[in-house]
Amino acid sequence: MGTRMQARLAYFGVGVLAGVGAGAGYWRVYKQLELSDSLESRHKNTELPLEQRVFKYGRPESPFSSRTYTSHSVLYDHVHKVPLWSAEVITPQGISGPAKRGNSRFQPDPTILTRFSSGNADYLKSGWSRGHMTPAADCKHCQSAMDDSHYLTNIVPQDFNNNSGYWNRLEMFCRDLAEKYPAVYVTSGPLYLPSPSLDDGGKKFVKYQVIGAGKVAVPTHLYKVILAETDDSSDPASQPPPSLGVFVVPNKPLGDEELTSFQTTLTELETLCGISFHSKLDRSNVSDLCKTDKCKLMTTLELKQFVYSLRLGRAKSEEQIGEILDEAKKEGLERDSVIAQSAAQQGNKLNTSATNGS
């Protein structure tokens, strides 16, 4: 305490020598010293451990614990108002079922304090869509899972075209994997990656838009970690290695880019987002998903055909069917292919309702 006073006196001395504010300055510094002395003498708990002293009025709290819902788990980012990650395990049973998307609505997660939560108003007319991280289509097993997936803790602002296009096809790819592997573990989330500034000498900046009154962050990229189990038998040593695929996809309109062009390593992703994934996984014993599998997404044209076949299934009149088929043909689709796929979808629908119904 003596040394601090000396320091102040020394500073005062320099001030006087410099001739700054002679009279009034002297008085001000004198009063300040007097005040400091009395404050120091009034702080009596200097003998307590620092832990007790600095957090006397409570420790800074970031409510960073994940929450598990009916069929997915989320760690929420209270700063950006989107998930940090959303995790699920896809199985054939989980992705077929009676739950309907139309019965669920996007809504704030009731477990998040309002001032930390995004709202639908932030998204509407923002120019960005509400993109599921754990997809709604993976939550068809029961309606509560479907409802949970619509909590805004599972949603990020996503480019419309990307959401219904490339990312949609990537999600379909994951569901297809679930038909080939006993279990597919998928973790998805947003990224805010630096990019070189054109008007500032190529220096790198992290730049992202925020939308709505809640200032919800629009990620520059989205990631997906896909871990496909080849065997779920009890003895891990005898199992073939699981397949791992990690992808970082820009949050913008995309076409028929190769999925492998967005592939990266798990370690690289981890350094990008500061999160460790699958800590119990033996990384020396995993195979590249894009080697064991083709990592081929449905093409944009194939998705278009898929969409038209869905519309065909909902058509209410012969006349409407004709209109849809005409329009599909203008888009470069084969009439018979659309009809055939529509029929196949109806068949699937009957099968799933038969296995889950009555």
Added chain:
DNA sequence: CGGCATTGACAT
């Protein structure tokens, strides 16, 4: 499959 906008009923 992925979304949005409009509408009408109802409450504030």
Added chain:
DNA sequence: ATGTCAATGCCG
């Protein structure tokens, strides 16, 4: 007047 909700139709 203004906001919420669910049903419906629309588009990519």
